Amino acid sequence: MDAAETVVKSPGQGQALLISLILLGLFVLVWHLTTLRAAFNPRGLTAEQLQTLEFNGDIVRASDGRYIYNPEKVQGFPGPWAVVTKALEEISHAFEKKGTNDHGIGHLIRYTVTRFAAGFLSASVVAVCLGVLIGLSRTLYQALNPFIQVLKPISPLAWMPLLLYTVQNPTWTAMLVVFLASLWPTVANTAFGVSSMRRDYLQVASLLQLSWSQRLMRVVLPAAAPAIVAGLRISFGSALVAVVPAEMLLGELGVGYLTWIEWNNLHIAGILFAIFVVGAVGVTLDAGFNRLARLVTYTE
């Protein structure tokens, strides 16, 4: 590895990490304080009223005989501890299947990632091919550009009813929504990367009389690779945005659907947990992307 490429740890990095941790601590603290419920105060309540509350399950007797709020009956916005408890509980049986709709979080992540990968990868292949064609031919670019301009701003979710009607299968529909969500940014960026490629690379390729496929694999794609990866990254984000509502609306099992199930259960801690899972899945996949980007980026 070249010296210039090795990452030099800057002195500011430790400080930044510290600030991040402090911010996280502050966030959790504020969250905890704002969701904190004062201990149950029986003063001003008659024995009859207390009995009703106990009967309704709002309060229970603690081991020392005093009334406390029922920890089983959560009301209002859950605090951080409730979410952590929920998370630990979910993770402890991540790979269980308790029923048709009650699959462990491990399975749900797998469903979402598989669905996402299928839609995103197939879209990427199509988009890169299309982008290269458009990028290499000015005529084709001008012919296809109006269509792309019209199709690009359409929310991938807008296609969903039509897709559902056409393919009549929610699994395929969810995948196609992801496909559509990840198509256009890659097409546009690939076309840009290919068309703005320096002309002398192609001149060298023609001097060396490289075949069509060699020219594509050895010159055009590597030259456009940084732009392609940038496009894939935008696609990736928009596909990740689309997969969650697609699952919600279609009732396809996955982390997006989990948020909806938890909403139907009125389990707010569950919703928060599901949101964190969506975030975690996104961060993990994005880290993979960073690596890919580093592999193909070059300096001129």
Add this chain to the structure above:
Amino acid sequence: MAFLSIEGVSKYFPTLEGATTRAGQSAVFCVFKDVNLRLEKGQFVTLIGHSGCGKSTLLNIVAGFEPASTGGVILDGREVTSPGLDRMVVFQSFALMPWLSAFDNVRLAVRAAHSRWDKAQIRAETQKYLDMMGLKGAEDKKPAFLSGGMRQRVGLARAFAVQPKVMLLDEPFAQIDALTRGVIQEELVRMWSATQHTVFMVTHDVDEALLLSDRIALMTNGPEARLAESFDVNIPRPRTRETLIDTAEYTRLRNHILHFLMRGSHALAGRDV
């Protein structure tokens, strides 16, 4: 018949829309007109002209990147119609693939030139040319981590490695600092005398032309540039920059070219030679 002959080549570009054209005049822009130049096998010929006289365009026509508007180029008895491995260009911009190491840049060319060779042969040949250009130790570096001089060494190694019939040098040292330029120029002479390639170079550097060339052609200013004259450089080889400056012939030719560039090219522009 000369080894490489440029026969009555002219280049016209269509003018941009809205450009002032008087009625009756065709909306074309003439870069240069009726250029004739012949190169013998193994000769080093340099074309000198001001920027914008179309000398790089002429080189591109010889390379096959652009078609000539009239006339044509004949190399070794065959007309040039498209780029090919028999003519390698050394670019002013180096034109190295930035995602490939120095070694892989040269290997790409060796592989293209010898498609039937096995991997070991290709590696050995690549290494041979890298060593010849003094690139030992820099093989694994990407172009971005090489100096301009080193990059053009890679460019030259790539061109020589293909063993083309003609080498086309397009202001190859213009982007290299003056001190390094001299060293690489002398290395180019060494490589050229060892391999006996035919070389066609365009430049606006007079000293470079005198150091390297067997023959020098002078081009007038564009538009409608013409080849004004061409003459042999009768300075004995081997030449180095040091011995060159004490040669009377060098001083004479240098003054002649400089006079041409300062006055002559303006006076001669558009005039029949």
